[in-house]
Amino acid sequence: MKVLVRGLKAGLDAAALREALARYAKIRSVELVEAGDPKHPWAWVDIDASALTVWKLVARLDRRYxxxxxxxxxxxAYRAR
Known part of the structure; x- marks a missing residue:
């Protein structure tokens, strides 16, 4: 399930973010998006888990360093069924 992650710092690469998140969940992929404002990139993170597990993870990790x-x-809000 893909989730949007904001608050990334400029210069952070996808591999480093994936490695940092791997301690919390199995990560399928990380796609960095620097279009718009490269000083404030964001990412699509594809987590290999059920929807309920992802919701719990998001609640636990939101605003963490x-x-x-x-x-x-x-x-x-929209997810393919």
């Missing part, structure tokens, strides 16, 4: 950033997590 991970990979040198205070991350904000968002679960998109």
């Amino acid at each position: 991970i990979a040198g950033c205070h991350l904000r997590w968002h679960v998109p």
Whole structure:
């Protein structure tokens, strides 16, 4: 399930973010998005877990300091069934 992660610092690469998040969940992929404002990138993080597990993880990790950033997590309202 893909979630949106904001609050990343400029210069953080996808591999470093993936490594930092791997201690909390199995991460399928990390796609950094620097379009718009490269000083404030964000990422799509694909977590290999059920929807309920992802919701619990997001609630636990929102506003935590991970990979040198205070991350904000968002679960998109629309999900394919």
